[in-house]
Each structure stands twice: as structure tokens, then as C-alpha cells.
Amino acid sequence: MNFMRKFLVVLAAFAALPLAAQNVDIEALSGLQFNFGNPGARSLGMGGAFLGLADDASAAEANPAGLTILRKPEVSVEVRNYLEQQLFSTSGTFPNIQRTPFTHYSDRVVISFASAVFPIKKFTLGAYYHEPLNNKGGGVVAPVTDQFTGRVTTPLPNFYLPATNRVPSGDPITLAECQALRTQRNDPFACLEFRINPFVSALDVRERTFGLAGAWQIHPKFSIGATVRHHRFEEAAFTSRYTQQFALDAIIVQATAKTNGGNVDIGEVSDTTFAAGFKWTPLDKLSIGGVYKQGPQFEAPLFFANTASQFQFNNVASTKFHVPDIMGLGVSYRPIPVLTINADAVRVKYSNLADDFVASVADVRDLEDPFGANDVTELHAGAEYFFPTKIPFALRGGFWRDPAHSIEWQGPLNRPDYIAEALLYPKGESQNHWAVGGGFAWPRFQIDFGYDSSPHYKVGSLSMVTRF
Numbered sequence: 001m002n003f004m005r006k007f008l009v010v011l012a013a014f015a016a017l018p019l020a021a022q023n024v025d026i027e028a029l030s031g032l033q034f035n036f037g038n039p040g041a042r043s044l045g046m047g048g049a050f051l052g053l054a055d056d057a058s059a060a061e062a063n064p065a066g067l068t069i070l071r072k073p074e075v076s077v078e079v080r081n082y083l084e085q086q087l088f089s090t091s092g093t094f095p096n097i098q099r100t101p102f103t104h105y106s107d108r109v110v111i112s113f114a115s116a117v118f119p120i121k122k123f124t125l126g127a128y129y130h131e132p133l134n135n136k137g138g139g140v141v142a143p144v145t146d147q148f149t150g151r152v153t154t155p156l157p158n159f160y161l162p163a164t165n166r167v168p169s170g171d172p173i174t175l176a177e178c179q180a181l182r183t184q185r186n187d188p189f190a191c192l193e194f195r196i197n198p199f200v201s202a203l204d205v206r207e208r209t210f211g212l213a214g215a216w217q218i219h220p221k222f223s224i225g226a227t228v229r230h231h232r233f234e235e236a237a238f239t240s241r242y243t244q245q246f247a248l249d250a251i252i253v254q255a256t257a258k259t260n261g262g263n264v265d266i267g268e269v270s271d272t273t274f275a276a277g278f279k280w281t282p283l284d285k286l287s288i289g290g291v292y293k294q295g296p297q298f299e300a301p302l303f304f305a306n307t308a309s310q311f312q313f314n315n316v317a318s319t320k321f322h323v324p325d326i327m328g329l330g331v332s333y334r335p336i337p338v339l340t341i342n343a344d345a346v347r348v349k350y351s352n353l354a355d356d357f358v359a360s361v362a363d364v365r366d367l368e369d370p371f372g373a374n375d376v377t378e379l380h381a382g383a384e385y386f387f388p389t390k391i392p393f394a395l396r397g398g399f400w401r402d403p404a405h406s407i408e409w410q411g412p413l414n415r416p417d418y419i420a421e422a423l424l425y426p427k428g429e430s431q432n433h434w435a436v437g438g439g440f441a442w443p444r445f446q447i448d449f450g451y452d453s454s455p456h457y458k459v460g461s462l463s464m465v466t467r468f
Contacts, residue, residue, distance in 0.1 A: 045437015
């Protein structure tokens with residue numbers, strides 16, 4: 001990261017006037033499926049279903065209205081470790097493309113959440129720290145060759161377009177259709193093959209949130225809460241593009257920065273947002289909660305250099321990273337004193353990631369909104385069972401479905417540069433998450449653990465609570 005910072009400082013010296021835009025199609029961001037779940041090992045072990053329950057200190061971020069249930073001061077801390085896989089298109093013929101996972105990771109075991117909560121009559125105040133995003137990784141997309149013969153065994157993704165006088169036109173066709181067209185016209189150039197160029201990408205992105213939460217029990221069965229959140233964000237996304245002959249063709253960097261007059265200062269940036277929630281307990285066994293969280297926006301300009309500029313870097317767009325807005329509704333039901341069942345529906349506005357998206361390839365910039373990300377509704381379900389032993393022990397389990405929401409190409413497919421973008425930014429994959437967890441509770445101390453697993457995302461968590 002220190003090397004990347006120094007590198008970006010050099011790039012800033014070449015900054016020119018920016019254009020207005022949001023995010024960008026740099027390959028380092030392709031295939032990412034960000035996860036913005038609730039903090040806390042207890043919530044994690046129940047598949048993230050927590051909005052209707054919200055009965056511990058992690059409610060300061062999950063649903064601040066739930067803080068009113070806490071009648072003693074308490075301090076909590078959570079550590080997490082995760083592995084996440086980023087998918088790059090690495091081989092195949094369009095539209096049948098094979099994608100390879102490249103592993104990203106967190107900084108070993110890091111403090112991902114910490115809070116302090118203080119009840120005052122019908123009010124509860126809380127302060128907390130949360131790290132919802134910490135992603136480091138990268139990948140190399142290049143043809144695979146036999147180490148002994150040098151023969152290409154796995155070529156890069158390709159596609160075929162019909163052509164007239166060697167000028168491509170129309171939508172992509174299969175290899176069989178291409179061969180038939182060449183035979184029909186008796187012209188070897190009646191159909192042309194195109195192949196994406198190799199590239200190397202790396203990404204280092206981190207978001208930290210410092211929040212102040214307050215909750216008010218306006219009725220014995222109804223509470224409201226709100227949070228003011230100060231976010232600090234740092235991103236460095238780097239891609240080197242090469243020709244088919246492996247000659248360096250272009251270097252693209254997106255990095256967080258502040259604009260200061262005509263200058264660009266690379267480094268950490270910040271934003272302030274708000275969240276609000278409610279919790280209603282119509283019955284002793286039933287509670288309902290809802291929350292809305294505003295997503296922060298961060299300046300992250302795009303730097304570009306290629307052979308035409310003799311690798312002199314320019315700031316070609318004043319892009320932004322817009323974290324999605326979130327709203328959710330949850331229900332918690334306790335059929336017997338030792339069993340709690342939770343269910344949440346969470347709407348995540350992932351389209352924020354593609355607001356006013358800008359292409360780093362000039363030929364694509366004449367299209368209106370060719371990139372997009374689907375807003376999704378996550379469904380979470382989980383349960384907690386307490387064993388009333390000498391030291392009460394809780395066993396938890398849960399499931400949730402994360403619909404496909406990565407940024408994808410939604411534009412036409414009638415030009416080589418458009419199809420190349422579709423190869424690099426295909427439709428994402430939905431994932432099913434299974435979660436397990438448990439915990440021990442003493443009168444003034446509680447320790448919980450949880451684990452969430454899906455095909456491309458795995459996270460483990462350990463949290464502790466002390467009450468005074």
C-alpha cells in the first residue's frame with residue numbers, strides 16, 4: 001500500500017481538469033460483489049437477520065432503535081477475518097465465457113466493530129466504530145501456455161463478428177456460424193475473430209465508519225433511533241493493459257482524492273451520512289424493526305496513460321465511489337422463551353455503484369448509461385436457541401440469499417469494443433449463504449462467534465460484550 005500511495009502521488013502531478021462522472025470500468029473493479037451486512041458475531045450466526053431483534057450494542061449500526069432495550073451501560077468489540085473471491089473472465093468464446101476466482105482477503109484478524117452504549121431513562125446513547133469494507137487483492141488475466149512447449153493451452157476470451165470488406169458489423173455469432181458465413185461467401189474475412197487483451201489488476205479498498213447513535217422509547221412498545229455516521233474511505237485500483245504481443249498498452253488508476261482548486265490530493269477521503277430506524281413490539285413474543293441507511297459518496301478520480309500520451313498520466317474523469325443506500329424490514333418471533341426466529345428483507349440500491357458511469361475506453365463514451373448494477377432484495381432468516389445450563393449457551397443458524405449485483409455491461413453488442421466490455425463486465429452470480437454460530441452468556445459478560453459461508457465469500461467473527 002505504501003508503494004501504491006507513492007505511485008499515485010506521482011500520478012497526481014500530471015492531473016488535468018476532470019470531467020463529471022461517477023464510477024469507472026477499470027478492470028480492477030470487475031466481478032466484485034461487495035457485502036454490506038450487519039456487524040456482530042451474533043447477527044452473523046443468524047444469517048444477518050437482526051433488524052427485528054436488534055437487542056445488543058451492534059444495533060447502533062444495524063438498527064439504532066433497538067438500543068432502548070439495553071438498560072445497563074455496555075461495551076462491545078468484534079474481530080473478523082474473511083476471504084472473498086473476485087471473478088474475472090479468463091477464457092471461452094462469447095457468450096459462453098469461463099470465469100476464474102481470484103482471492104481477496106482481510107488484514108488477518110481485524111477489529112471490525114466496537115461500541116459503547118449508555119442508557120439514560122427512556123433514552124439510550126451510543127458511540128461506535130465499524131469497518132464494513134476492507135478488500136485487498138488482484139489478478140492476472142493472460143493466456144495459459146504449456147511450460148515445456150510454449151503452446152497456448154487456454155487462450156483469452158474471444159468472439160466473432162460478421163464483416164463486410166473486413167469491417168465488422170452486427171451482433172456476435174458463434175464459431176460455427178462464422179465458419180458457415182466464410183464458406184457461403186467464399187471469403188475468409190466474411191467473419192472476424194476478436195480477443196480481449198491481457199491485463200494485470202490490483203485493488204486495495206477500505207471503509208471505516210465512526211457513528212453516534214441515539215434512541216428514544218416514546219412508548220413502552222415503540223422506539224425510534226437515529227445515527228450520524230462519519231465515513232473515511234481509501235481506494236487504490238490499478239490496471240495495466242497489454243497488447244496480444246504483451247507490450248504495455250495503457251495504465252489506468254482510480255484512487256480516492258480531494259480536489260483543491262486545480263490540484264488533486266491523493267489519500268483518504270470522507271463523507272457524513274445519516275441512518276434512522278424503528279422498533280415496534282406489539283406482543284411480548286413479537287417485534288418488528290425497520291431501518292434506512294444513506295450511502296456515502298467519495299471522490300475517486302481516474303488517471304489514464306497510454307502509448308499515445310507517451311505514458312504521461314492525465315486525470316481524465318472526476319469519478320466517485322457511491323456506497324449503496326440500504327433499507328430493510330425485519331421480524332423477530334419468540335414462540336417459546338428459549339427460541340427466537342428472525343427474518344429480514346433488505347433492499348440494497350446497488351445501482352448507486354453505476355450512477356453516471358464513465359468508460360476508460362474512449363469509443364464507449366458515446367453511449368448513455370451502458371453500465372448498470374441491479375438493485376436487489378436480500379432475504380435473511382435465522383434462529384437462536386438458548387440452552388438453560390449453568391452457563392447459558394446459545395446455538396444459532398441462518399441462511400440468506402445474495403442476488404447478483406455486480407456492475408455489468410447493459411449496452412449494445414454490435415461493436416468489438418462493446419463486446420469486450422461485456423466480456424469484462426458480465427452479469428454477476430447470485431450466492432446462497434449458510435451461517436452458524438453460538439455464544440456463552442454470563443451476568444456481565446458475553447462472548448459470541450459466527451461463521452458465514454458461500455461459494456465466493458467466507459467470513460468468521462468473534463465478539464465480546466461487557467456490561468456494567
